[in-house]
Amino acid sequence: MTSSKPIIFYDIASNQPLRTFAPNPWKTRYALNFKGLSYQTKWIDMPDIASVREKLGVAANRTLPDGTPYHTLPAMQDPSTEKVIGDSFEIALYLDRTYTDSPRLVHPGTTGLTAAFNAQVDGLFTKYVALADQMPHDARVAEKVNDMIAKRFGATAYEDFKLSGEAREKMFVQFENALGEFVKAYYHVGGTTDYFWSETGTAVAQAQNRGREESGPYLEGDELMYADLIVGAWLAMLEASMKPEDWQRVRTWQDGFWARLHDALAPLREIK
Ligand SMILES: N[C@@H](CCC(=O)N[C@@H](CS)C(=O)NCC(=O)O)C(=O)O
Known part of the structure; x- marks a missing residue:
């Protein structure tokens, strides 16, 4: 089927110019593009996400650590089928099921694997999200958003979450090491957690990458699939929400592997 009327994609508003910055909406925008x-x-x-989703039904x-549910984006409404879906992974599956003439996001036989990968990647990046401390919230709502987040985690103020000095630097090193472990998925080497991206292990990592430099930066080399968009979504979030010099630092990690992946996805970052 081809969509006769445009799909409505609900994304979180940034400051001007309006652009995607949050990782899960990025997954959906990448998928649609x-x-x-x-x-x-x-x-x-x-602050309006809950009322919009309630109206959509x-x-x-998502749930907070105390069990309280809360609403998130992305959500999607498809006027051609009257379907409304409020989760990025379910949206990807729906788009594959409905728009069979377009390239497939999740390949047959990999739905469970991709779901597990999605959870794994979300967990990995979420651990270091404090380093993305420049989220481009609009000034009109920034204070309300900061209060919402602080309240959820029992802090008195958003400032309590901010890292600085040694603690921030330590988190950078841990993040680089975590991505060094994760890059093994792209190098197609063993998954055992042996932390080869430690200072002494860097040469091992580079040796293991040999032979993959010429192929595309995706998990399967040249062939892009939804799993790559999941990782790409987090990288796009980092670019949009980190200090430029911090993002430049991430771009150098693992011999520039993440920069290569992010740059390859540039044609899919169109905002419509
Ligand atoms: N499982 C959901 C998670 C969506 C999600 O966590 N969205 C975040 C942005 S990345 C959000 O809307 N947060 C709003 C909030 O924290 O109030 C999905 O994949 O769509």
Whole structure:
């Protein structure tokens, strides 16, 4: 089927110019652009996400540590089928099921694997999200957003989450090491956690990458699939939400591997 009317994609509003910055909406934008589908973005201020989703009739899909549910984006409404979906992974599966003439995001027989990979990648990057401390929230809502986040985690103020000095530097080193472990998935080497991206292990990592430099930067080399967009979404979040010099630092890690992946996805970052 081809979509007759544009799909409505609900994304979180940034400051001007409006652009995607949060990782899960990035997954959906990448998916829509990859499939070449016609869509338009509805930008939603973060404090309004719950009321918009309630109006659309989708349930809250995340829970706080105390069990309280809360609403998130992305969400999607497809006027051609009247379907409304409020989760990035479910949106990807729906798009594959419905728009079979466009390239497939999740290849047959890999749905469970991709779901597990999605959770794994979210967990990995979320651990270091404090380093993305320049989220481009609009000034009109920034204070409300900061209060919302602080309240969720029992802090008195958003400032309590901010890292500085040695603690921040330590987190950078840990993040680089964690990505050094993760890059093994791309090098197609063993998954055992032996931390080869330690100071003494760097040469091992480089040796193991030999032979993969010439192929594309995706998990399967030249062939892009949804799993690559999941990682790409987190990299796009880092670019949008880190200090430029911090993002430049990430770009140098693992011999520039993440920069190569992010740059390869540039044609799919169009905002419609
Ligand atoms: N499982 C959901 C998670 C979506 C999610 O966590 N979205 C975040 C942005 S990346 C959000 O909307 N957060 C709003 C908030 O924290 O209030 C999905 O994949 O769509």
